[in-house]
Amino acid sequence: MARRGRAAVALLVAALLGSAQAPGAAAPAAAARPAPPAIVAELGAAIEAARRRFEARDRAGVLAAVSDRYRSAGLTKAAVGDQLSAMFALYQELRARITIDRVEMVGAGARVYTTGEVTGRLPLVGWVIVLAWQGEPEVARREAAGWRLFGFQD
16 A cells, blocks of 8 residues: 555554553564454444544544554654644545454454545535545554554564
């Protein structure tokens, strides 16, 4: 996925992970196992809260779900914030639809695979698809504030 698309997916997944509570840090080298139903349910409930933060254009609320140590495909937390600012400036209104395809526990963390679509309303144009994706993974880990997007640390 292109850098720009990866950043948008990252910020949206960051939003959905912001309020979930479950165990620890991701370890990509460890064997993946399906997440327990309780963790999947927590993440599902967090999606609705996160969708509201994003659609409310709450940049700080979205970034609160991103680890200060976030790094993925060369992107940092600051770059994700820049992407949010650009989207909020460009589109009069934004809508997000995100579903969790599956969650894998990797070490003490989670790899979350999502499918979704973001649409935005432009002046004089109307509603357009901003981004759509299928089965994209992101890594989350538990920090003091709960689940936060951590990235693949590349």
